[in-house]
Amino acid sequence: MADAAATLIKLQDVTVRFDGRDVLHDVNLSFPAGRSTVIMGPSGSGKSTLLKTVAGLIPPDSGKVFFRGRDMLQLTESGMKELRKASGFIFQDGALWENKTLMENLALPLRVHFPQMPPAEVQRRVVKALEQTGLLESADLRPAGLSGGEKKIASVLRALITEPAILFMDEPTLSIDHTMEGRVTQMIADVKARGCAILAVTHNARLTSTLADRLVILDAGTVRETGDFDQVKRSRDERTREILSEVLGEIASYDTDLLALLEEQDKNRPHQATEGGQRPGPGTTERTP
Amino acid sequence: MVEALGRWAGRKARDYSYALGFFFLVLRETALFVRRRQVAFRVLVQQILFTGVEALNIVSLVALSIGAVIIVEGGTILPRFGQTSLMYSILIVVITRELGPILTAFIIIARSGTAIATELGNMVVSHEVEAYVSIGISPISYLVVPRVLGVTISMMALTIYFNFFGLFGSYLVSQLIKPVPVLEYFRALLQALQPRDLISTLVKSFVFGVIASVVATFQGFKVGSSVTEIPRAAIKAVGQGFVLCFLADALITLISYV
Secondary structure: OHHHHHEEEEEEEEEEEEOOEEEEEEEEEEEEOOOEEEEEOOOOOOHHHHHHHHOOOOOOOEEEEEEOOEEHHHOOHHHHHHHHHHEEEEOOOOOOOOOOOHHHHHHHHHHHHOOOOOHHHHHHHHHHHHHHOOOHHHOOOOHHHOOHHHHHHHHHHHHHOOOOOEEEEEOOOOOOOHHHHHHHHHHHHHHHHOOOEEEEEOOOHHHHHHHOOEEEEEEOOEEEEEEEHHHHOOOOOHHHHHHHHHHOOHHHHHOOOHHHHHHHHHOOHHHHHHHHOOOOOOOOOOOOO | OHHHHHHHHHHHHHHHHHHHHHHHHHHHHHHOHHHHOOOOHHHHHHHHHHHOHHHHHHHHHHHHHHHHHHHHHHHHHHHHHOOHHHHHHHHHHHHHHHHHHHHHHHHHHHHHHHHHHHHHHHHHHOOHHHHHHHOOOOHHHHHHHHHHHHHHHHHHHHHHHHHHHHHHHHHHHHHHHOOOOHHHHHHHHHHHOOHHHHHHHHHHHHHHHHHHHHHHHHHHHHOOOOOOHHHHHHHHHHHHHHHHHHHHHHHHHHHHHO
16 A cells, blocks of 8 residues: 555556557556656667656556556546646657747646636746746747747746646757756756656756666667666666667767766766755665566 | 458458547537536637638638529520529529538638648647647547537538528629519528528538538547648548538438438
8 A cells, every 4th residue: 555655657567559569568667756767768669658658648558557556547537637737748849839829838737727726826827937937028929939948948837837746758858959958957956856756758868867766778668677776877787788878879979988977977966866855775776677 | 362351441440430439529528518618618719710700701702603603504594494483492402402501511621621630630740739638638628629619610600601692692693684673582582492491501511510620630630640641631631521521411412302
């Protein structure tokens, strides 16, 4: 019972097929509440599909996904609303609604999840979020009028505006410049410090070392390895190390050692981890060889 | 050969059952539309504006032309058989029962059907639909139902408008051939108008509205992950919409005479 409470989302023998091909095969994973997990793997390994399956956006062809101990496919309308209210999703390409202004993009989740909230309060919250990120002047623009980085920040704001307990992120720093990347990483670090559980797919070493309590290594639709960040990054498994080096492109370009790079970046972690209080102690490794 | 045929039949059966499931889901969500108090009323109003109001010009033009053509053809042929008095019945039957609903359907399918399929297809490709799902909005109730209602309401209103303008156009042209006082002309038309003509035009416009909108939304949602699928979805929305409207037209006409 305590286990079910600590486990936010659990995948049991999950298989997802597209056009007759297994994109995910027999995946078993648990995502604990309040901790951050980064999913890594080569391109085409099924990371985005796994993230969307965990978020309940893609139903599995076989197996089960449990949210707080309840089968997602069996959730009632109110159970599904609870899941959606508790979660936010940052899409790889932003996925802002093109026919709505930035203000409307951010207001809609609030109007859906808090129907009793007065319109003035909705407006106040959206304006506050836009002010904090310097996007207030673009409030009446549609996404087509925003830069790539602004779109990304807007999509992060949209996912966070309802203050979710779980944040799903699909490559949140992809295709944005270094400054914007820094701002997005800081926003995500703040969310983590607040105790939000984060599930992220990313190739970004800086974001990974800022964020990850746990790593999931995915290879050709199957889980190669999973466990605490510190354990997995020291994995002796050749394929895991190969994947980590492939995924974190910096390794090749800086011609340095994977462990050295991650540990160098990891030096910045203690203050962030302390803020969030989410860093697990040693001996909590759950390994799936 | 047999194996390929079996696979094809299996695929078709899956496609049809998926389409049927989509249709019933749309019906259910339409019935629940008012109760759900979702933020989709604005989408409905926008759809009526686009499909109904913005199509008024083209519908007026087509209706006037059709009315004119019928009066010219009828005014030339009927007197040869001494059947000039049938002109009013022919106008009513051809315009209100047949051409009004089907031509309005063609105009709406060509304008709104393609627009809906393209818009939804784009939304699927850019993951906007998934973004709606991620915040707990059902794409069927938020994106499909307002479009189905908007197109159906617009189709019914535009068909009535088409009928009126078609009959009005025939009057304008009749003034050039053989002037008739306006009151006498429209009184004769009203005498020729039967309740079943009205029922037929309303039933057809309703059915065509449902067909045009459901086919367009279905094709829009069938788009996968590539933008190259979007034009194909638009073409299918038009093609299937036309074919299904023709079939429904024939069926309703048949039933109305049985």
